[in-house]
Structure formats: C-alpha cells, structure tokens
Amino acid sequence: MSLFHTLRTVFQNLSDDHFKILRIIERNLKKYEIVPLEVIERESKLDEQSIEKLVRKLNFYKLIWSPKGREKGCLLNYNGLDLLALKNLVKKNIIESIGKPLGVGKEADVYEALSPKGEKLAVKFFRIGRTSFRSYGKKRPTLYSIHSYLYASINAAEKEFEALKILHPRGIDVPEPIARERHIVVTKIFRGVEIPSAQYIKNPVKVLAKILDNVIRSYEAGLVHSDLSVYNILVTPSEDIIIIDWPQWVKKDHPMAKMYLERDLMNLFNYFKRRWNIKIIPRKYQSFLNEVLREIFNTS
Numbered sequence: 406m407s408l409f410h411t412l413r414t415v416f417q418n419l420s421d422d423h424f425k426i427l428r429i430i431e432r433n434l435k436k437y438e439i440v441p442l443e444v445i446e447r448e449s450k451l452d453e454q455s456i457e458k459l460v461r462k463l464n465f466y467k468l469i470w471s472p473k474g475r476e477k478g479c480l481l482n483y484n485g486l487d488l489l490a491l492k493n494l495v496k497k498n499i500i501e502s503i504g505k506p507l508g509v510g511k512e513a514d515v516y517e518a519l520s521p522k523g524e525k526l527a528v529k530f531f532r533i534g535r536t537s538f539r540s541y542g543k544k545r546p547t548l549y550s551i552h553s554y555l556y557a558s559i560n561a562a563e564k565e566f567e568a569l570k571i572l573h574p575r576g577i578d579v580p581e582p583i584a585r586e587r588h589i590v591v592t593k594i595f596r597g598v599e600i601p602s603a604q605y606i607k608n609p610v611k612v613l614a615k616i617l618d619n620v621i622r623s624y625e626a627g628l629v630h631s632d633l634s635v636y637n638i639l640v641t642p643s644e645d646i647i648i649i650d651w652p653q654w655v656k657k658d659h660p661m662a663k664m665y666l667e668r669d670l671m672n673l674f675n676y677f678k679r680r681w682n683i684k685i686i687p688r689k690y691q692s693f694l695n696e697v698l699r700e701i702f703n704t705s
C-alpha cells in the first residue's frame with residue numbers, strides 16, 4: 406500500500422493528537438533507541454489509554470513501529486517522517502496535492518505535485534537506507550541505524566537544497582528550489598528525461614557543450630557535483646538540460662574536489678563517446694579542462 410494513494414485518507418483520519426505523538430517520537434529519536442511510552446505519556450500529557458489507542462492507529466497506517474517483545478515503545482519510519490513533512494508543506498501553502506511518481510530510485514523517490522496556485526512541482530523524498538527498513542521485522546537491523554538513516558536523509562535534503570540555492574540564482578541549469586522540509590526537497594518540475602532515455606537528441610555536441618558550460622560555471626561558483634552521470638542530467642526535446650541530484654556535492658577546495666570533478670567529466674565523455682562517437686571536446690571548453698586536469702595530475 407503506497408502512502409500516496411492513501412494520503413488523503415490518512416490525513417482525514419488522523420487528529421491533532423496523532424500528529425502530536427508523531428512529533429514527540431521524532432524529537433526523542435536521538436535520545437532513545439525506542440521511544441518509551443512513558444516518555445510519550447509525559448510529554449503529551451495524555452493518559453495511557455488514549456496513547457495506546459492513538460499508537461494503535463499510527464501503527465495501522467504504518468507510520469511508526471512498536472516493536473513487539475521488547476520494551477514498550479515506538480519508532481518513526483519513513484512514512485511517519487513523510488507525513489510530518491507533508492503536513493508542514495501543506496500548512497505553508499507550498500504543496501496542495503501529490504501526484505504520480507516521476508522517478509523511484511534507491512535512495513530517493515520523486516513525485517509530481519501541485520502548488521495551491523496550480524503550479525507543477527517535483528517533490529523529492531530522500532530514503533537513505535530504506536532497504537534496511539524493509540527488512541525490519543525479519544532481520545531486525547540495529548534500531549540505532551534506523552534513526553541515523555532518517556537523519557542522513559534530512560542532511561542529504563539540506564545539502565541538496567543548499568546547492569540549488571547557490572546555483573540557481575547564478576543562472577546555472579539546476580531545478581529551481583522552492584522549499585526544503587525535513588528529508589524533502591521541493592523544486593519546480595522540469596519536462597525532460599534522463600539522457601539515456603532521450604531518443605530525440607539530434608545535436609549531442611551541443612548538449613555536451615551545455616553540460617560542460619554548467620559544470621564549469623558550478624565550479625566557478627565553488628561546487629563540484631561529485632555524482633555526475635547522464636542519469637543525473639535531464640534533457641527536453643528542444644535540448645534544454647538541467648543537472649539534478651546534488652546531495653553529495655563538495656566545495657571546490659575540498660581535498661578530493663579535483664578528483665571528483667575529473668570523475669564527473671570522465672563519466673560524461675565516456676558516455677558521449679560510446680553513444681555518439683564524440684571524441685573531441687568543444688574548443689571553447691578545452692582551456693578550462695586543460696587547466697583543471699593539469700592541476701589534477703599536477704603536471705605543468
């Protein structure tokens with residue numbers, strides 16, 4: 406059962422007290438392996454019976470876990486974190502509804518969404534370590550790692566949003582950042598597909614030149630993507646591009662920055678060579694590349 410199909414039902418069926426409990430669990434995750442019911446009782450000022458009822462419903466909607474056979478308590482999962490974040494995004498008038506998936510990957514899910522003004526948005530939910538979550542209950546991974554995955558996702562969202570906020574105002578072709586809430590990054594939607602899926606590219610040299618131009622301007626703005634591949638570049642039929650997926654960027658003075666930049670560029674060149682037999686880099690970019698690559702190899 407996907408949360409997004411049932412989002413409306415879940416929202417309709419949860420009261421403020423349910424959200425209160427979710428928030429108490431969330432803010433205690435760093436302190437407890439499993440947040441004890443006594444803590445929820447103390448902080449919510451609700452009685453034991455009401456809490457049990459509220460927790461039962463949260464469990465029914467798979468927003469939390471209440472591990473059996475251990476101490477009595479609760480643990481938040483990605484559904485619960487999604488709901489807390491979405492509630493705020495709705496409250497802040499950033500999104501009105503969630504639509505179909507745009508891309509479902511290993512470490513993130515991206516969904517289409519609508520703003521209250523009817524603008525189309527892309528909403529990226531980070532899901533770091535989600536495979537460990539799935540096996541929860543069967544293998545019981547350490548509960549500690551579950552907390553740290555939730556925090557890792559929040560950090561990744563923060564980091565990606567930071568990059569977009571640096572790059573977009575400088576005219577670099579990245580998704581336009583709208584908001585960041587917990588582990589979610591909201592941007593404007595882009596009507597393009599990943600380069601390997603685009604069958605309509607007529608002028609690959611021009612596309613490569615556009616990408617290089619953006620990589621260079623990002624570098625000049627102080628950032629190296631560090632996970633650049635043709636899967637993280639979207640292209641439209643009119644051959645406009647954006648570079649997406651920035652949570653692992655590093656500053657250009659990072660000790661590994663040059664190595665990452667070289668790897669990013671090599672990924673690109675190898676793909677363009679393989680698919681279109683392009684072996685020559687547009688002249689305009691050669692001097693920058695010569696300079697940077699010379700620095701990488703320390704040859705002058």
Ligand SMILES: Nc1ncnc2c1ncn2[C@@H]1O[C@H](COP(=O)(O)OP(=O)(O)OP(=O)(O)O)[C@@H](O)[C@H]1O
Nearest residue numbers: 507508510511512513515527580593594595649650
């Ligand atoms: N702004 C956007 N507009 C339209 N589609 C988008 C946008 N951002 C992301 N997507 C879609 O979602 C997919 C995944 O996005 P992204 O690369 O940011 O996540 P990811 O972390 O790579 O996920 P994975 O775990 O698969 O690597 C993209 O390939 C693209 O199809």
Ligand SMILES: [Mg+2]
Nearest residue numbers: 636637649650
């Ligand atoms: Mg990606």
